[in-house]
Amino acid sequence: MATLDGYRVLRSRFHFPKYDPDKLIMSYLQIAGFKDVALIRRFDLRANLISALVERWCTETHTFIMPCGECTITLEDVAMQLGLRVDGTVVTGRSKVLEPSVLCHRLLGQSHNDGERNFTCWTLKWLRANFKELSSTATEYEVMCAARAYIMQLIEGYLCQTTRLIGST
Template structure:
């Protein structure tokens, strides 16, 4: 569908669900450091980066703040071959909303609802295609990892320089960086994926409405084939890290987080 391509969701639509290794995820959560947003391994720090999100993707409140995925599926299940342009556009928006909330990009705790806050972003497909959806996905992933460690679903030692992850499988070199350079993988990656590679290893805030998470890719320069220098002190968020959208539906988050928006724009435009 041309509208999916225009909005930047053409490749995301090809993603399929797969079985998750819960034991491995739990082990990784235990090593997540909420201060520096990296997994602390015995030999190295590592993290999910914007490169990973780009290559992998190609890119519950009430009071009617959410749409159920079941409602979207029922009401936009079939599209007639004679459908008008307006109906095709509505169907494309409904499908993208399912990709966002249906366990593919940005699911909530129950994975059966998608928040209406994303719908206005799809009003203009050409504009939607210019948004950094990858950084939004990464911000949510970081936020969920921090929430998991905070609420006891994982444990990170206060002394994060001395982690204990003997139960995690590592290769004989200590750690295997997934650089996507293996011939059988590299041939599957379209060249356009690399057009925004200049933002993959920057230190910048990533925003998703109320959520602000810091991208500290300067701590994992080896992933990008660079020499690792001594990382700078991690950014501190004060009370921003715990802000939610609950009871704040009228807040303009672009204004509320204008400092972080400015920092993102400054890094992106370099």
């Protein structure tokens, strides 16, 4: 965190997918509710504005204390800005996956360390390297796997990074 005239200024890091989604996966992104987020290419993040908001954040009430009163960002606000669905079944908590490589292989068609028993996670670099380009003869299953990989990149590289920025002070 840098300082500017006595104020702390946050620096952010985003890991957008480094490639446009293939046209074949767009229908799957639409079905999953991620098409609008996938179309966000770049935005100008005003670090000084976010830093000022962080300075006004009250951890006890989870609101911003502004001269005009208290305000907060709701899930509905995020849904409207990003076009994400916020209704339906809630996904929370931890799950215990006994065979992560098997689950990864089932959802993505391959796992990070195919053939190795000690698979624990995947990386954005691995996702980009393995799902950046679809062959012209890709099966429907391969297209679905590529769509899942792209959604994972969006969640980790864009949506999760945004929340880390706010919570990093």
